[in-house]
Amino acid sequence: MLQPLPRQAHSSPGPTVVEPPAVVVVDDDASVREGLSELIASIGLNPICFASTQELLASWDPDGPGCLILDVRMPGASGLDLQRRLAASGNTKPIIFLTGHGDIPMTVQAMKAGAVDFLTKPVRDQVLLDAITVALERDRVQRATAEVAKRNAELLELLTPREKAVLVEVVRGRLNKQIAHDFSISVVTVKLHRSNAMRKMQVATVGELIRAWGSLPAHLRTAMK
Secondary structure (H helix, E strand, C coil): CCCCCCCCCCCCCCCCCCCCCEEEEECCCHHHHHHHHHHHHHCCCEEEEECCHHHHHHHCCCCCCEEEEECCCCCCCCHHHHHHHHHHCCCCCCEEEEECCCCHHHHHHHHHCCCCEEEECCCCHHHHHHHHHHHHHHHHHHHHHHHHHHHHHHHHCCCCHHHHHHHHHHHCCCCHHHHHHHHCCCHHHHHHHHHHHHHHCCCCCHHHHHHHHHHCCHHHHHHHC
């Protein structure tokens, strides 16, 4: 089994070394793993290879940047089984399927479940590299979105219960006088809560506030309504 490329050591105050994204390959064919590892490394990415889904689950860290390349049919759990398992756990790491035994129903199933692509062996290098590029960009966007959601959820905790209540009414499009009437408070007090909420959420306009609200995890938004 191929191991991850070692992290480069650096000493302060030198520049931070950014580790390349990991392209994780799961295939029971050693020659396929070796070939894909060489191809992935040739474009400056970090290949990590496993012979089975069991090996992957035993030692893979899903939190780092990257994507997965999965064979479909392998001893034990299949690539499709792994896709379902990851989805059930909330893991949205982008997946490329690469198989010598695909069919149309299998392809449809994988793509409906969110796969980036479903490729058949043998595959041209450039076709696979293009799929990897798409997968890594999807992972980058997902990670950036998750980081924004985390940051805004942390800022939300700085608000008082009343400020949160006013925030919810503002993003619903309610006017200050309507909120004041519903809460039996003055318009001046509503404006104060609204201003404090926007300051703590680090937004300058209602449009920015609505976008910040929309970025929050669904369970948080539901709990505040």
